[in-house]
Amino acid sequence: xxxxxxxxxxxxxxxxxxxxxxxHVAAAVKLVGYPAERINDQGFTTLLRVIxxxxxxxxAAATIWGRVDxxxxxxxxxxxxxxxxxxxxxxxxxxxxxxxxxxSLCQTVQDRTLDFAxxxxxxxxxxxxxxxxxxxxxxxxxxxxxxxxxxxxDIMPVGDLAVRVGIGRIIGMQDRPSEKQCxxxxxxxxxxxSVMALLAWHYYSNAPL
Numbered sequence: 001x002x003x004x005x006x007x008x009x010x011x012x013x014x015x016x017x018x019x020x021x022x023x024h025v026a027a028a029v030k031l032v033g034y035p036a037e038r039i040n041d042q043g044f045t046t047l048l049r050v051i052x053x054x055x056x057x058x059x060a061a062a063t064i065w066g067r068v069d070x071x072x073x074x075x076x077x078x079x080x081x082x083x084x085x086x087x088x089x090x091x092x093x094x095x096x097x098x099x100x101x102x103x104s105l106c107q108t109v110q111d112r113t114l115d116f117a118x119x120x121x122x123x124x125x126x127x128x129x130x131x132x133x134x135x136x137x138x139x140x141x142x143x144x145x146x147x148x149x150x151x152x153x154d155i156m157p158v159g160d161l162a163v164r165v166g167i168g169r170i171i172g173m174q175d176r177p178s179e180k181q182c183x184x185x186x187x188x189x190x191x192x193x194s195v196m197a198l199l200a201w202h203y204y205s206n207a208p209l
Contacts, residue, residue, distance in 0.1 A: 004151030101136030166200030
């Protein structure tokens with residue numbers, strides 16, 4: 001993770017830089033402080049967990065992941081999951097739709113449509129294209145991987161509701177911005193949009209209403 005640009009010091013430096021010219025950022029940091037870093041592993045297992053956890057509570061996702069992981073063993077890759085039957089995955093708690101997503105992830109990794117070593121060297125747009133080639137992984141999933149596994153510094157995950165709410169509150173909007181509005185707003189914070197997304201989540205969770 002040599003190029004990971006969202007560590008604690010990076011977050012503080014970026015927000016301090018933005019706060020010098022943006023009073024909204026300065027006020028938000030003063031109110032809620034700096035957001036914490038979040039670092040996920042790179043590779044197959046992280047995206048598999050994203051698929052398993054879709055549309056589930058944190059608790060339910062953890063329970064089902066525990067069952068799925070037990071079927072394959074720690075650090076198992078796509079070849080191992082290929083050997084697990086649909087019936088066993090269903091018994092672990094995966095829907096038929098999610099099983100199809102797991103099969104798609106295995107296939108795209110095996111045929112190197114999704115190459116994790118290469119992913120680090122791709123542009124942001126190319127990385128989104130590679131990740132969303134997996135059935136069931138959309139742009140939001142790609143953005144989460146790019147931020148928390150690759151440490152990309154300039155991602156604005158406008159598909160995340162809490163980010164949009166947080167951004168709207170930080171800049172004093174009465175209504176939650178649309179995805180397009182949030183994208184337009186975020187341009188002022190380049191090249192630190194990932195850090196502003198972190199601040200938006202932090203503000204959403206901790207700022208008094």
